Amino acid sequence: MALGAGQHAGKILAAVAVLLMLPVLFVLMLPSLIFGGLTSSGNSGQPILNDNTAIVQNMSDIAFAVNEILGEGIIDAEARIAQDFATSGGDNYEIVNPYAADMTSNANSFIAQYCAAKGETWDSISLADMQTLLRQGKANLYSYTRTSEVRTVEDDDPETEDVVETKEETWYIYTLSYNGEGYFADTVFHLTDDQKALANDYASNLSLFLGDGLFQYTEYSGTMIASLGDVRFTDGVTEVVYFNQLDERWANKPYGTDNIGGYGCGPTSMSIVVSSLTDDIVDPIEMAQWAYENGGWCSKSGSYHALIPNAAKAWGLNVEGCTASEPQRIVDALSNGKLVVAIMTKGHFTSGGHFIVLRGVKDGQIMVADPASTTRSGKLWDLSIILNEASKRAGAGGPFWIIG
Structure with missing residues (x-):
């Protein structure tokens, strides 16, 4: 029994080694370009x-x-x-x-x-x-x-x-x-x-x-959800037009060479934001095409974080980056009818990376519009959960973007 477990563990380690080999080689090939030298130290004094x-x-x-x-x-x-x-x-x-x-x-x-x-x-x-x-x-x-x-x-x-x-x-x-x-x-x-x-x-x-929110993928094996039709959340200051990336109307539609169902949380989140804050209803198909044409799509990784501020500006919306150390800014923005896009990492919302929309405050908790889950969109969330699970390596001003 112990031998069998050991062999099984050995296979797992071998598989992990194969998966990690390319990233390690890649890092070794980029010491000065990305990391400034494998043995040098950053501002914190650590490797x-x-x-x-x-x-x-x-x-x-x-x-x-x-x-x-x-x-x-x-x-x-x-x-x-x-x-x-x-x-x-x-x-x-x-x-x-x-x-x-x-x-x-x-x-x-x-x-x-x-x-x-x-x-x-x-x-x-x-x-x-x-x-x-x-x-x-x-x-x-x-x-x-x-x-x-x-x-x-x-x-x-x-x-x-x-x-x-x-x-x-x-x-x-x-x-x-x-x-x-x-x-x-x-x-x-x-x-x-x-x-x-x-x-x-x-x-x-x-x-x-x-990683840390850069690699976005929703568990999607081709099984779509039935068309949700016209869904709007009216329980916050701002009425929010909701889209779900798994909706049969666009789940299998292209996002670059990927599909919206698996990789389209970024453009779907911006479909929610733009459709809610402007007079223009933009579905995930249109937003995914815009993202692809304007440099927002990242092959097999979802979207670059810059998609969020770039799309907001393209539709004439004011956008400001915000960090997890500024919780009051997030609460104040939501209380004033603005929307906040967040890039999340492993936790309650995703096992990797995932964009969601924060859409309001109710009873001291946060209302969300999760482009991959109607269930999570119907719950109230402690702000501490969202702050703790937000990306620590977000680019483009994130991990939160206040829009409106």
């Missing part, structure tokens, strides 16, 4: 692998650097547009830039592609080197399309006083389009098919290693 603050700061530095280069890419595209217009013969032009407010990107993908391109020369990996390579390809970050139209405009004629003169002009409208991280795999890093597969593994393993 940086145990320093959540230092790890998050390093990742934030990388994301900031990537976004800075994205901004340079827009400037480059605008310069190319000006050159194009100069030869067009048109009277005037305008640029439609969907990324003016927020330049979102899949930083994990850039990191993974860069590391895959370095191959066995991982000791030369650095943020500065990565920036240099990315800048070499900034002219390929954005493309544009051009259309034209005739517009009637006022003609400022100094010889006329009260009479307003008009004239017709030919305008060119340039619309910017972000080519995406996949474009870089071919044009900057020149990855082979094997390197592309390795880059995908690296990105997934980075998400798994950082």
Whole structure:
């Protein structure tokens, strides 16, 4: 009996070792880029692998650097547009830039592609080197399309006083389009098919290693729930439009190359928020598509935390980040009719990572709209549970986002 138990334990350990091997190798290949050296210390004086603050700061530095280069890419595209217009013969032009407010990107993908391109020369990996390579390809970050139209405009004629003169002009409208991280795999890093597969593994393993709310997955084996129809919670200050990611209307619909039922808690939470706080009813299908097109989707990991503030701003909503050390801000916001999105880790709401919406306060407890559970959405929760189980490594201002 003891021998059988020992063999069983050995198999489990072997399986765990296999699962952990790629993350460990991945960490070893990124000492200076992600962790600043495996043996160096973070701000707390402890080994940086145990320093959540230092790890998050390093990742934030990388994301900031990537976004800075994205901004340079827009400037480059605008310069190319000006050159194009100069030869067009048109009277005037305008640029439609969907990324003016927020330049979102899949930083994990850039990191993974860069590391895959370095191959066995991982000791030369650095943020500065990565920036240099990315800048070499900034002219390929954005493309544009051009259309034209005739517009009637006022003609400022100094010889006329009260009479307003008009004239017709030919305008060119340039619309910017972000080519995406996949474009870089071919044009900057020149990855082979094997390197592309390795880059995908690296990105997934980075998400798994950082964990703590970054890897979001709902227990979903294809079994959907019946359509809930129009569900609204009216027991709080704000009437909340509720959506469930497992609803048969969209559970199997795509979220990138994943599905909403398994990975769509982020866009479903923002469907709840946007539909409740604006005049626009946005279902999870539409929000998942928006998230995919605007850099919110993380393959096999759910959503980047930046999806929450970026989507809120895209729909004209005010959003403020909030930490677990500010419970009164959360309570005050909910009491004033605002909604709060939270990224949760293992506990009452999830076994991994999961976005939920805090929708009000009743009898000193918190009302929620859980996009994966109508049961949990019907309960009252102690704020202490939510604070204790919120992500400790949340990015983009989280783990709480006050919206409204």
